[in-house]
Amino acid sequence: SVPANAVVPVKGEVQVAIESKGQCWLQVFDGQKKLYEGTLGKGQKTSFISKTNLTIVYGNIKDVTITVNGQEEAPLNTNQVVTRTYGEVH
Numbered sequence: 001s002v003p004a005n006a007v008v009p010v011k012g013e014v015q016v017a018i019e020s021k022g023q024c025w026l027q028v029f030d031g032q033k034k035l036y037e038g039t040l041g042k043g044q045k046t047s048f049i050s051k052t053n054l055t056i057v058y059g060n061i062k063d064v065t066i067t068v069n070g071q072e073e074a075p076l077n078t079n080q081v082v083t084r085t086y087g088e089v090h
Contacts, residue, residue, distance in 0.1 A: 014087030016054050017047035017067040025059030040064070053087035 018026065020040035028036040030050045039059075040046060048054055058064065061082045066073040068086050076082065 012088075013049055013051055014054055015047060015049045015069055016056060016086050017045065018056075019043075019045045019065045019067075020063060021065065022063030023060060024064045027057040029055040050087055053085055055083065055085045058082045058084070 025039045028048050062077045
């Protein structure tokens with residue numbers, strides 16, 4: 001069963017939810033369009049939806065929990081800047 005507060009993505013959309021456990025600088029792009037640039041503080045949450053794909057640059061990926069279309073990603077313990085793309089890449 002799906003929890004009542006779960007977001008069920010529409011087919012063809014990608015949703016990425018990010019929750020910060022520390023400080024994480026982010027850049028978020030929907031295709032070529034920048035949606036967000038800034039730093040999430042401890043306990044902050046944000047989410048983004050795209051009809052095509054989202055590219056997210058994480059400055060401190062080890063301090064965030066990433067959920068893609070309702071599925072939590074495995075944590076990545078690195079100090080490197082990490083760029084990830086979610087959704088369909090045409």
